[in-house]
Amino acid sequence: MSERSATELEDTTKSSQVGEVLEVKVESNLSVETLFSYLSELSAPGFKVWLHDKKAYAIFKVSSLDSLRKLAETIEQRRRNCKFLRIVEV
Numbered sequence: 001m002s003e004r005s006a007t008e009l010e011d012t013t014k015s016s017q018v019g020e021v022l023e024v025k026v027e028s029n030l031s032v033e034t035l036f037s038y039l040s041e042l043s044a045p046g047f048k049v050w051l052h053d054k055k056a057y058a059i060f061k062v063s064s065l066d067s068l069r070k071l072a073e074t075i076e077q078r079r080r081n082c083k084f085l086r087i088v089e090v
Contacts, residue, residue, distance in 0.1 A: 024068060025059050025086040028075060032056045038074060042067055061090070 021044075028035055035056045036049045047060030062068060068084065075082045 021061055021063060021090050022065070022068070023059070023061050023086075023088045023090045024084060026057065026071075026082055026084050028056050028058075028080060028082040029054075030056050030075060030078070030080050030082070034078075038071060042071055 026035075030038075032049055032051050035058055039047050039049065039058055039060050043060035043062050047058060049056060049058045051057075068087070072082055072084075
């Protein structure tokens with residue numbers, strides 16, 4: 001592999017990491033209103049939040065895993081739980 005080809009491959013990898021978007025499904029014992037409030041600050045517009053069997057669920061998009069860590073920490077500070085059911089790069 002030529003030196004130029006290796007550089008081009010590296011540049012492509014860097015650009016895909018910068019543009020990373022994750023679609024996430026989460027389950028929590030927070031109220032729907034509280035989860036909605038957190039996601040309105042954290043995620044891209046167009047997320048969905050609903051209640052099923054006394055648990056709040058949401059599907060939303062974020063730009064990084066750090067955003068998910070921040071959400072989990074915020075929920076845990078309220079002494080509540082969350083479980084990420086699905087995390088997919090889109």
